[in-house]
Amino acid sequence: MASSITADVEDRASHWRDRIIESDCESALRTMPSDIVDLVVTSPPYADKRKSTYGGTHPDDYAEWFLPIAGELKRVLKPDGTFILNIKEKTYNGERHSYVFDIIAGMRKQGWLWTEEFIWHKRNCYPGKWPNRFRDAWERCLQFNKQKKFNMYQESVMVPTGDWAKARLKNLSETDKRRDESKVKSGFGKNVSKWVGRTMVYPSNVLHFATESNNRSHSAAFPFALPEWFIKLFTKEGDLVLDPFLGSGTTAIAAKALGRRYLGIEVKADYVELATKALQNPALARRVGK
Amino acid sequence: MASSITADVEDRASHWRDRIIESDCESALRTMPSDIVDLVVTSPPYADKRKSTYGGTHPDDYAEWFLPIAGELKRVLKPDGTFILNIKEKTYNGERHSYVFDIIAGMRKQGWLWTEEFIWHKRNCYPGKWPNRFRDAWERCLQFNKQKKFNMYQESVMVPTGDWAKARLKNLSETDKRRDESKVKSGFGKNVSKWVGRTMVYPSNVLHFATESNNRSHSAAFPFALPEWFIKLFTKEGDLVLDPFLGSGTTAIAAKALGRRYLGIEVKADYVELATKALQNPALARRVGK
DNA sequence: GTTCCGCATGAATCGATAG
DNA sequence: ACTATCGATTCATGCGGAA
Numbered sequence: 242m243a244s245s246i247t248a249d250v251e252d253r254a255s256h257w258r259d260r261i262i263e264s265d266c267e268s269a270l271r272t273m274p275s276d277i278v279d280l281v282v283t284s285p286p287y288a289d290k291r292k293s294t295y296g297g298t299h300p301d302d303y304a305e306w307f308l309p310i311a312g313e314l315k316r317v318l319k320p321d322g323t324f325i326l327n328i329k330e331k332t333y334n335g336e337r338h339s340y341v342f343d344i345i346a347g348m349r350k351q352g353w354l355w356t357e358e359f360i361w362h363k364r365n366c367y368p369g370k371w372p373n374r375f376r377d378a379w380e381r382c383l384q385f386n387k388q389k390k391f392n393m394y395q396e397s398v399m400v401p402t403g404d405w406a407k408a409r410l411k412n413l414s415e416t417d418k419r420r421d422e423s424k425v426k427s428g429f430g431k432n433v434s435k436w437v438g439r440t441m442v443y444p445s446n447v448l449h450f451a452t453e454s455n456n457r458s459h460s461a462a463f464p465f466a467l468p469e470w471f472i473k474l475f476t477k478e479g480d481l482v483l484d485p486f487l488g489s490g491t492t493a494i495a496a497k498a499l500g501r502r503y504l505g506i507e508v509k510a511d512y513v514e515l516a517t518k519a520l521q522n523p524a525l526a527r528r529v530g531k
Numbered sequence: 532m533a534s535s536i537t538a539d540v541e542d543r544a545s546h547w548r549d550r551i552i553e554s555d556c557e558s559a560l561r562t563m564p565s566d567i568v569d570l571v572v573t574s575p576p577y578a579d580k581r582k583s584t585y586g587g588t589h590p591d592d593y594a595e596w597f598l599p600i601a602g603e604l605k606r607v608l609k610p611d612g613t614f615i616l617n618i619k620e621k622t623y624n625g626e627r628h629s630y631v632f633d634i635i636a637g638m639r640k641q642g643w644l645w646t647e648e649f650i651w652h653k654r655n656c657y658p659g660k661w662p663n664r665f666r667d668a669w670e671r672c673l674q675f676n677k678q679k680k681f682n683m684y685q686e687s688v689m690v691p692t693g694d695w696a697k698a699r700l701k702n703l704s705e706t707d708k709r710r711d712e713s714k715v716k717s718g719f720g721k722n723v724s725k726w727v728g729r730t731m732v733y734p735s736n737v738l739h740f741a742t743e744s745n746n747r748s749h750s751a752a753f754p755f756a757l758p759e760w761f762i763k764l765f766t767k768e769g770d771l772v773l774d775p776f777l778g779s780g781t782t783a784i785a786a787k788a789l790g791r792r793y794l795g796i797e798v799k800a801d802y803v804e805l806a807t808k809a810l811q812n813p814a815l816a817r818r819v820g821k
Numbered sequence: 822g823t824t825c826c827g828c829a830t831g832a833a834t835c836g837a838t839a840g
Numbered sequence: 841a842c843t844a845t846c847g848a849t850t851c852a853t854g855c856g857g858a859a
Contacts, residue, residue: 334679335644335646335679336644336645336646336679337645337646337647337648339635339636339639339645342632342635342636345629345632346629346632349629354625354626355626355627355629356625356626356627356663356664357627357664357665358627360650360652360669360737362650362652362737366735370685370733372683373646373679373680373681373683374646374647374736375685375733375734375735375736376733376735376736377735377736378735378736378737379650379735379736379737389624389625389626389663390663391663393662393663395665402851402852442850442851443660443665443666443850443851444665445656445665445666445667445668445669446664446665446666446667446668446669447650447652447668447669574832576832577832579832617832618832619832621832621833621834622833622834622835625835653832653852654852654853655831655851655852655853655854656831656833656851656852657831657832657833657834657850657851658831658833658849658850658851658852659833659834659835659848659849659850659851660834660835660848660849660850661833661834661835661836661849662835663835664833664834664835666833666834666850666851667832667833667834670832741852741853741854742831742832742852742853743831743853743854744829744830744831744852744853744854752832753832823859824858824859825857825858825859826856826857826858826859827855827856827857827858828854828855828856829853829854829855830851830852830853830854831851831852831853833849833850834848834849835847835848835849836846836847836848837845837846837847837848838844838845838846838847839843839844839845839846840842840843840844840845
């Protein structure tokens, strides 16, 4: 009997692996079993900013809309799993809206621990000039957990000392970066070879990723490197990564490329198709930068 | 009659210029006239369980302690003035405490507009390693205003574009390259002449300042460059800058060096003495990095 | 005059120990 | 069980002195 129950559980779990579900987020989550997800990484549609694609929620209603979803995410997440929420409040009537704080407060009432707030520093943020405001170059990556003890694999995201490697590469062209990186790998780059064997250190809670504005078919919620970093940090191979607002599939692609299982929920059919095609493309592994 | 009233107002205003008041913050603020300050820049003592330095306020009581002060600051600030609050929540029981959000919520109830949140990225943050957390490398610089229209002088904080890098890279060691870049990001540095004449761009809302960990005399709450940047951005010459938690006087020194008036409030006598001495030192102008 | 190298020093955080 | 104190951990930075 025990073995058949185990098999049954296994079957149910496998049903939720490497799939994209075309559904609204909350409904799909309600059908899922509890405690099966190792990591949730997502960037939900911003308040009132994507009426054309998502139907947009007004800032004043945003927390009320999001909190039931957060509650379901807590249920499906394993006790030692992590939830990374990429979000940023936009200006509204000349000031920052408070809905992100409302979400944090509401989630803490649900029993979530607000473990950390990572800053995603967008190096090439959207250009522009306003009389009373500078360019918005950062977003929050809020980390929530169900318990104080959770899985974290810090060694997988170590960086060279002082991260001056990035500074060195900043003004090079894309092709130069690739060339230099390949030199690093082979150990023959004249300047870059100094990096090899350099001491590695743990990163901080400030992340530097460039935005990927070259996706012409849609607006990318976040760059490939962002979910990739958190997937490396909070999961091991074979673990299940969920993105309840999959969009064009960036999280799932990153998960697959890293040897993790993915589960995506997306309400818009054209996004589902886009993500599905991207996941079938064997070339996606190149995106990992190996 | 009118002229005597004007003179009287002028007298009262001049009484609150270029002074350091040794007093607890709230009491001193209550004696001040309304609408006389152009910019408030401060970094209040952070919440702490210990009672060694300032008599530390417990995280759970922090918002309750701070909000009456925020109310007084709103009164003394000019309608088109700005309040910059440098603060960061600490971890408490393994998660981030919510008192900063409570402060923002409370201040909005007082009528403050939460206009912007700048990120101060501390490149040289405190080291350490923990199983569930990386080093904390950023702090909030919250911008509050009394009205949507406020004074802002964006041109005064423009930074050079990326061209500088190639010019600088030639003969420097890798370490110095990295260090120079961080100075350029903040808009300062010893070799300023090297980027005179280069194209200037507006900064973003992410600031890069190194902490000044090696100040022999006393540890400054924030680096000189931080208040300096906000003073340049939100005031013109002759304007009045208030720091209600003056500490060792960094804000007043920056204001004086930039040709602004300063007003400092500090409860600890030894800090008052320290700041007073520093303000009498003509060499402080060098700190501006011109 | 530069560049390089060694060193002390932190708005930190956790876990263990003590009352 | 709950709170206060302490040690261990760790790295970017500026300064001083040497090359």
